[in-house]
Amino acid sequence: MEHFKSQRTMSKSAVKISSDLLSNPLCEQDAAFLEMVTAFDTAMRRMDSFNQEKVGAGEAFSSVFPSLNVAVKRREQTLQDYRRLQAKVxxxxxxxxxxxxxxxLHQAREELRPVRDDFEAKNKQLLEEMPKFYSSRIDYFKPSFESLVRAQVGYYTELHKIFGELAARVAEPRPGDEQRERQHDARLAELRALSIVADD
Incomplete structure (x- = not known):
């Protein structure tokens, strides 16, 4: 479950980074950069959406038997109360x-009686239900585990697709180094031509 939560935190951080990049002034100045950052932001939001779905599935999987956990905890609490009152007697x-x-002594025995009865009832119930639960574990966990694995496969297949599309968009042909250098030289020439620039 912690694995799911850490992936969720990572995808939330990625969305924050992409949002921050979108609000950067460079995006207003450079259309190509804006296009790349927009593609990155879209991919990160899609990844975050799939992470939300996966975390939801993981939480459902990890909380299958809450009533059994509660019953065990209640029995343990009753056992502690029983031992405390037994020691008093x-x-x-x-x-x-x-x-x-x-x-x-009479008062302590009177306090002990209902707690002992409560513990014995809870203990008896667990002793009857735990073997049934244990014997049916394979019938439940095998299809559940299979579903979890299939969900993971679907999730990572979708992430592969998202990042493949992002890589293709970012890798679209951009101006080459020589063309960029000519553009920079032309801009520098324009700046040097301004009257406020001193001659060397």
Whole structure:
């Protein structure tokens, strides 16, 4: 599950980077750069959308048996209460049998009885249900695991497609180095021709 969440965080960060790039003044000045950044932003948003779907599927997969987890936790809490009250009863049983001690022992036993009954009921239920759950694990987990693997394959296939399209768009022919150098030289010549530029 942590793997899904870290991928989700990564895709959110990628969307933030692409959004920041889009708001950069360079995008206003250079149409080719704007086109590349727009393509990158679109790809990152598509990736983030697929990550959201995958995280949702992963959360559903990881929370299949919440009631079983809750039942185990409740049994553990009841067991702790039972042990605490049992220790209290044993403490009074070891003391000298005076009137006040016997009264406290009686009260401790009365407190223990419903907690013990509650623990035994919860324990009995888990002892009956856990073997059934354990024996049916393959029937459930095999198709669930298969579905998770298929979702991963679909996800990475789609990411491959998204980044393949992005790579193709970014790799479109751009002005060559020589052409860029001529453009820069022409701009420098225009700047040198301005009256505010001093001659060397």
């Amino acid at each position: 044993e403490k009074y049983e070891e003391k000298e049998r005076t009137g006040p001690v016997l009264a406290k």
